[in-house]
Amino acid sequence: MKIIKILSLICFLIVGAFAQQGATLTGRVAQDDRPESDTIVTLTSRKDKSISFQTRTDANGNYRFVNVPKGSYILSTSGRENSGRAIGVSAAANVDLNDGENQTIDLQLTAYSPIREEVFIAADTAQTLDEVSKTVNIINAQELRDRADFSLVESLRSIPGFRVQQLGGFGRTATIKTRGLRNQDTALLIDGIRFRDASAITGDASPFLSDFTLTSVNRIEVLRGSGSSLYGTNAVGGVIDFQTPKPQTGWHGQIGGAFGGLGLNRFRGNLSNGTQDGKFGFNLGASRTVYTSGIDGADDAHNTNFQSRIEYNPFEKTNISARFFVSDANVRLNSSPDTIGTLPNSNTTIIRAVPLSLSELRRYADGTPFSQLNGGNANFIPDANDADNFQESQFFNGQIALNQIINNRLVFNATYQGLKTSRRNINGGLGVPFQPFGGTETSIFDGQIHTVNTHFNWTPNSNNLVTIGYEYELEKFGNDGFAV
Secondary structure, three states, X not given: XXXXXXXXXXXXXXXXXXXXXXXXXXXXXXXXXXXXXXXXXXXXXXXXXXXXXXXXXXOOOEEEEEEEOXXXXXXXXXXXXXXXXXXXXXXXXXXXXXXOOEEEOOEEOEOOOOOOOEEOOOOOOOEEHHHOOOEEEEXXXXXXXXXXXXXXXXXXXXXXXXXXXXXXXXXXXEEEEEOOOOHHHEEEEEOOEEEOOOOOOOOOOHHHHHHOEOOOOOEXXXXXXXXXXXXXXHHOOEEEEEEOOOOOOOOEEEEEEEEEHHHEEEEEEEEEEEOOOOOEEEEEEEEEEEEOOOOOOOOOEEEEEEEEEEEEEEEOOEEEEEEEEEEEEEEXXXXXXXXXXXXXXXXXXXXXXXXXXXXXXXXXXXXXXXXHOOOOOOOEEOOOEEEEEEEEEEEEEEEEEEEEEOOOOXXXXXXXXXXXXXXXXXXXXXXXXXXXXXXXXXXXXXEXXXXXXXXXXXXXXXXXXXXXXXXXXXXXXXXXXXXX
16 A cells, blocks of 8 residues: 555656657658558657657648657658558658757658568667567568468467467467477567466466457567566567557447358457547457367367557646456367377387377267277377366456656656456366366466556666666465365
8 A cells, every 4th residue: 555655646746747848840651752641650769668649640641749858769650551552551760859849751651561660579668670689570460460360379370489389279278489498488468568377387378378369459579589687587588569559549440250160250349539639549359259169079169358448648748548458268178198008118219100090089088998998009099079178267457557758858657467367177077087086176276466567767868778666566376176
């Protein structure tokens, strides 16, 4: 309670800080010398990604930013999808602004991927790709739509150096190994804040990786290399940042669906709105993904996701945002593969895998004891159906952030994240017999993580950044198991 009171006092004093007159930045956005109207132009601080301004071009392609605080920024824009021209075109430029200064910078859209696209994951501050000293991959929203991906795990399979493994089809447990390191050595972020399973011994997000469906995502930034100095010990192999979109001016909506083999049924809907003055905006997204049969006809999986983001700018230099991510998943599991027969005495022999016949595998799935199977020359049993083996998983992630520009050199940031995770594995007596304690066995893994982070960013000059902050984290978890 004392911490909350101190934070509240700091926020109250900072929000009322006196605003100084800033710079004015104007220009024109065009593609092939034709003006791009109604196009979003973004101005983002190179020192602090939370400091960002947005505007739209007029009918002549002109944009205007007024009273911008002194500092170094990245000016960027992307072409509209319904412009009838190349989709995914963009442009970016570095800008240095001083108090009372007027600058004009024109942006020319190009259909080629610009080398000056900005990223945040490598240094926790805005950098263009040619300035990043580490290997970074970016998967933007348009690329995700073109590839028809609908889960985070699918999107990461194309990243060089990433080994993505999944124990079955959609919804089953997935793991990521970056450059040969352990599963827990790759960190997962949601809008720059770390996400992990509160009850996992390894402290990583692996148990929930398969639950991240692409309901509302702006881009995915992937750092291939150590990020532990910024994001902790679980980021020694790499970092994945799942970034949600900011609301845009006016009403926007999208509804989509997909149907396919293996009993696939998917629905996704998004709705957003933002006021003309840029003071308030929100995003809402919901999706439902179901596989009614799966690979072997009995691997049904269900996943429901809800995401929301709210942006509020009560004053010109104050931003308050809230983000929510809720997931509810239920999948039917198979038994784990197993060996059969006598293994060779030496591990120098290469063993040719011979699976158990399909007819015997069905008998095994129906509960026939291992000793009564006709193995023939088989040396392993593939994963078999288990009629009453289920995994249920839910999580709630809520974030609240305050960003306040005190003056041209000092910025205050405060964030709170509340994370609740729950996993439940249920395995009954049907199918493959593996109940050491008898009856229906249930394992429960619950946990909560509450994190408060506050820091001041001071920029004494254009080449240096000083950060002073404090972080408080409270964790609770419980693991339980019983047989009935």
